[in-house]
Amino acid sequence: xxxxxxxxxISGLAAAGALACFAVHPDDQAASRVERGKYIVTSFGCxxxxxxxxxxxxxxxxxxxxxxxxxxxSLELPPAPTLPPGPWNVSAAGTMTAWSGPWGTSFTAxxxxxxxxxxxxxxxxxxxxxxxxxxxLGRGRAILPPMPIEPLANLNDSxxxxxxxxxxxxxxxxxxxxxxxxxxx
Amino acid sequence: xxxxxxxxxxxxxxxxxxxxxxxxxxxxGLYANFAELQVAADNLPFSPQYPLWxxxxxxxxxxxxxxxxxxxxxxxxxxxxxIGTKLWKEFAFGRRVETRYMELGANGEWTYATYVWNEDGRxxxxxxxxxxxxxxxxxxxVRHDIPSVSDCRACHQGAPTAVLGFGxxxxxxxxxxxxxxxxxxxxxxxxxxxxxxxxxxxxxxxxFVEHAPRIAASNPRERAALGYLHGNxxxxxxxxxxxxxxxxxxxxxxxxxxGAPALLTTLGVASKFRxxxxxxxxxxxxxxxxHSVLARRMASRKPLLQMPPLGTQIADDEGLALVRxxxxxxxxxxxxxxxxxxxxxxxDPLAKGRRP
Numbered sequence: 001x002x003x004x005x006x007x008x009x010i011s012g013l014a015a016a017g018a019l020a021c022f023a024v025h026p027d028d029q030a031a032s033r034v035e036r037g038k039y040i041v042t043s044f045g046c047x048x049x050x051x052x053x054x055x056x057x058x059x060x061x062x063x064x065x066x067x068x069x070x071x072x073x074s075l076e077l078p079p080a081p082t083l084p085p086g087p088w089n090v091s092a093a094g095t096m097t098a099w100s101g102p103w104g105t106s107f108t109a110x111x112x113x114x115x116x117x118x119x120x121x122x123x124x125x126x127x128x129x130x131x132x133x134x135x136x137l138g139r140g141r142a143i144l145p146p147m148p149i150e151p152l153a154n155l156n157d158s159x160x161x162x163x164x165x166x167x168x169x170x171x172x173x174x175x176x177x178x179x180x181x182x183x184x185x
Numbered sequence: 186x187x188x189x190x191x192x193x194x195x196x197x198x199x200x201x202x203x204x205x206x207x208x209x210x211x212x213x214g215l216y217a218n219f220a221e222l223q224v225a226a227d228n229l230p231f232s233p234q235y236p237l238w239x240x241x242x243x244x245x246x247x248x249x250x251x252x253x254x255x256x257x258x259x260x261x262x263x264x265x266x267x268i269g270t271k272l273w274k275e276f277a278f279g280r281r282v283e284t285r286y287m288e289l290g291a292n293g294e295w296t297y298a299t300y301v302w303n304e305d306g307r308x309x310x311x312x313x314x315x316x317x318x319x320x321x322x323x324x325x326x327v328r329h330d331i332p333s334v335s336d337c338r339a340c341h342q343g344a345p346t347a348v349l350g351f352g353x354x355x356x357x358x359x360x361x362x363x364x365x366x367x368x369x370x371x372x373x374x375x376x377x378x379x380x381x382x383x384x385x386x387x388x389x390x391x392x393f394v395e396h397a398p399r400i401a402a403s404n405p406r407e408r409a410a411l412g413y414l415h416g417n418x419x420x421x422x423x424x425x426x427x428x429x430x431x432x433x434x435x436x437x438x439x440x441x442x443x444g445a446p447a448l449l450t451t452l453g454v455a456s457k458f459r460x461x462x463x464x465x466x467x468x469x470x471x472x473x474x475x476h477s478v479l480a481r482r483m484a485s486r487k488p489l490l491q492m493p494p495l496g497t498q499i500a501d502d503e504g505l506a507l508v509r510x511x512x513x514x515x516x517x518x519x520x521x522x523x524x525x526x527x528x529x530x531x532x533d534p535l536a537k538g539r540r541p
Contacts, residue, residue: 129339129427133339135339135495138338139340139343139428139494144489179458179489182489
């Protein structure tokens with residue numbers, strides 16, 4: 001027997017013990033993923049458009065009852081204003097959830113995990129495909145302005161998966177956002 | 186901005202994500218002699234009987250299977266291709282414009298690439314990963330785009346198999362004479378029976394060996410319409426791909442015994458695409474193509490409405506006329522009291538509950 005074998009065995013056991021001490025519990029990994037996602041979502045300012053603003057005593061404030069639920073379905077808007085020719089060609093509703101420009105009128109999406117009106121039934125792969133392709137569900141119509149899809153697509157799969165995990169940790173809110181409206185002929 | 190061939194090469198060279206992808210079509214193995222455009226003998230030409238509409242492009246297609254390998258067709262609607270399979274599709278608008286290429290790597294992943302031909306047709310170089318917008322004018326104000334790799338994935342990874350237009354129905358020798366834009370299998374082109382006979386296709390259920398696959402329909406127009414939807418829509422809208430949760434299947438799976446999903450999931454079924462002007466429209470309303478969302482979106486080329494959402498800038502008048510005629514004349518309305526939702530629960534994945 002190799003004279004160093006007992007030493008190696010002891011070293012191995014010690015290393016295994018150390019690893020066990022530092023092993024990350026699956027629940028902690030999931031929590032860490034959600035925390036990472038929250039950090040990214042907060043830093044990207046996703047709530048700026050996906051949580052509607054309402055007018056409070058101190059001015060516009062986020063309507064937390066609609067946290068990440070997108071444009072409120074209950075808020076029916078008149079047609080977007082017709083702007084004179086020139087560079088001022090974008091309008092936004094005061095909620096910051098409806099935008100009109102040369103592409104038509106777009107409404108910010110419900111990012112909560114509601115099964116019927118949000119992303120509850122989306123798989124993580126579908127979420128990644130949507131961001132990577134810039135297309136709805138990875139293969140439909142283009143994601144519209146003002147969604148900054150390109151910088152988001154710059155995130156790696158791990159970070160995008162964390163964003164998905166965080167969004168799926170939010171309370172689901174039933175809010176069916178309208179379809180975008182094409183520009184007038 | 187239009188890129189010249191040298192600019193395309195420069196853009197490609199600068200891209201680190203295209204590592205391992207040949208920079209020139211000549212290096213993909215399609216041609217035995219590129220200078221004379223002589224296709225290698227082991228690259229086999231084929232034509233699907235229900236071709237995808239590509240704004241009127243003339244297309245040619247080839248497949249290469251590594252020597253000694255065969256396609257596994259035991260799942261008749263999801264053929265499994267051997268590692269090393271290569272496919273090419275050439276697009277011409279008066280002249281060769283692009284050749285699209287896909288190859289199945291040893292890791293089981295498909296690589297997608299597009300090669301752009303220069304105007305004199307003497308060279309074809311790898312397009313940038315992001316594609317090329319507006320390369321060629323097709324009509325006043327309408328220009329042809331070279332797809333991005335992401336666009337390639339959007340279509341090719343929406344079905345149970347990444348190879349589109351090369352399946353049992355598409356290669357059947359029982360060709361549909363009413364299929365729009367089909368130019369028929371030319372002499373020497375692969376068809377299903379030849380694939381089996383040559384040992385290139387194994388495991389095909391006996392029923393499809395004994396009888397060439399054919400769409401079951403009440404009349405020739407319905408056969409062609411269902412085939413058109415299979416070839417143009419079914420690669421995304423099917424019950425086995427990532428969009429299965431939509432409960433909209435427009436493919437024609439030969440393994441499905443209950444009838445055409447394109448009828449079962451559309452006729453009188455409420456559309457999930459809702460707009461204030463058409464809030465109550467259904468996917469297909471029998472006898473009423475104007476209130477059928479499917480026909481309306483086929484007719485549109487507004488980016489927010491059009492179907493397919495990519496790969497085409499010009500509506501397909503012939504295909505649209507076929508589908509509208511089928512809706513207008515060949516479909517019986519739902520009986521009163523029938524469900525306005527997917528009538529076959531098993532075909533509506535939403536009825537199966539949440540995705541695991």
